[in-house]
Amino acid sequence: MLVPLPGWITANSPETLAVAAFKSGAALAYLTLATAADPVPQALWRDRLALAAAEVSARISGRREGAAAMRDALLLTRAGDDPGPAGNILRQWSRAVSRPISVDHLARALEGVAPERIALTLDVTGPTPVDRAAQVIEAVLTDNPRGETPALILADAVLSRALGRDHLLPLLGPAMTARDLRLRGDDLRLACHRAAVKGVQQALPLAGELARGAARLRAAVPKxxxxxxxxxxxxxxxxxxxxxxxxxxxxxxxxxxxxxxxxxxxxxxxxxxxxxxxxxxx
CATH class of the missing domain: 1.10.10 (Arc Repressor Mutant, subunit A)
Known part of the structure; x- marks a missing residue:
């Protein structure tokens, strides 16, 4: 079992931007330390979080498909066929987490996003990793107001890279809302800091669950x-x-x-x- 976040981080008390930034930083640091051990199946963890993020992205875009329908659309569609709008959302997230973060890889995962835009995104600067992610969301949605899925994928790519991860780990994607994405400036930054804590709250117990599942599966193989x-x-x-x-x-x-x-x-x-x-x- 991975120890959950301390209550003071997850408490829903009124927050200033500075307090929210402190809490998100503590949550992200805790997640990094708690999940660094080998027992956590990192690729599976990323892909399961990608499914959660795709569900959120689908709802934000006005679609009603849940996890089961999105899995079917992606996994039961023959190679080269169109998996449909919801399946395409899951495909973008799944492709984004499957290989190390790079301009070329993200350009292949994201449809309609120019490599030049991705390169500028990955070079964004800011006082904290979450602030950088908020800047990415605002910039992408300013250029394309309907580009919620690319905005969240790129934001999580920037956040993951700033945390020293080679691969994208969906943390903001499963936690942001349509209302959050309509915000701008400091309001959006505050929403992103809060979403980062929520994302860690989802990712941490999932990592523990999958680590236990991986151990059981590997122990069964010799049988x-x-x-x-x-x-x-x-x-x-x-x-x-x-x-x-x-x-x-x-x-x-x-x-x-x-x-x-x-x-x-x-x-x-x-x-x-x-x-x-x-x-x-x-």
Whole structure:
């Protein structure tokens, strides 16, 4: 179990900008220290937070699809096909967290955002990492008022980079609201500091949950007879969800049997509740 944030950080008392900045800084530092240990499956953690951020982005854009529908749209669509508006939002977030932060990678993840804009974004300066992220949100939305998803992805990229992370970790994306994104100046900065604390409140227990799940899955691998079980386990621990067909080094039947066996051992979940087109995750 990861110890939760101290109550004084999460208390919803009236705050000045300086107090909010102090609290967000403390929360982010605590998160960095608490999740630095190897047991936290970092790629899975990032991808699960990307799903949460995509849900928020979809709501902000006026869509009603939840996590299950967004997973289906992305994971059950054939390569090269259009996953639809909600699936595209999840695809942008998932691509953004999948590789180290760079101009080229973010340009491939974000549709319609010029590499020059991304380069300027990553070079933004400010007194704190969250202040830099707030500047990014304001700049992107000034240029494109409907660009909420790119604004949040780029803001989290800047925040993650300022915290010394190689990969984007969605913290603001799962916590910001449509109302927050309509703010400007110091009001937006205050909203971002508060959202950073909320983001840490979501990310911290999730990291602990996934670390325990990863330990259970790895402990179950030696009990399995299937060839490639260890490789399959590491793939499962690298993403929010997958279809058995993603285990391309196994036959379809063997992949389905492996996933069902892991469900039977209590170390994997079937996420859809369906008899066909199933998706699995820790």
């Amino acid at each position: 399995l007879r299937a060839k490639g079980a260890a490789r399959a386990a590491e793939m499962i621990l690298s993403q929010d969800a997958l279809a058995p067909g993603a285990l391309s080094f196994m036959s379809d039947r063997a992949a389905r049997r492996l996933c069902d066996r892991l469900v039977g051992l209590g170390v994997l979940r079937e996420l859809t509740g369906r008899d066909t087109f199933r998706l699995y995750g820790v």
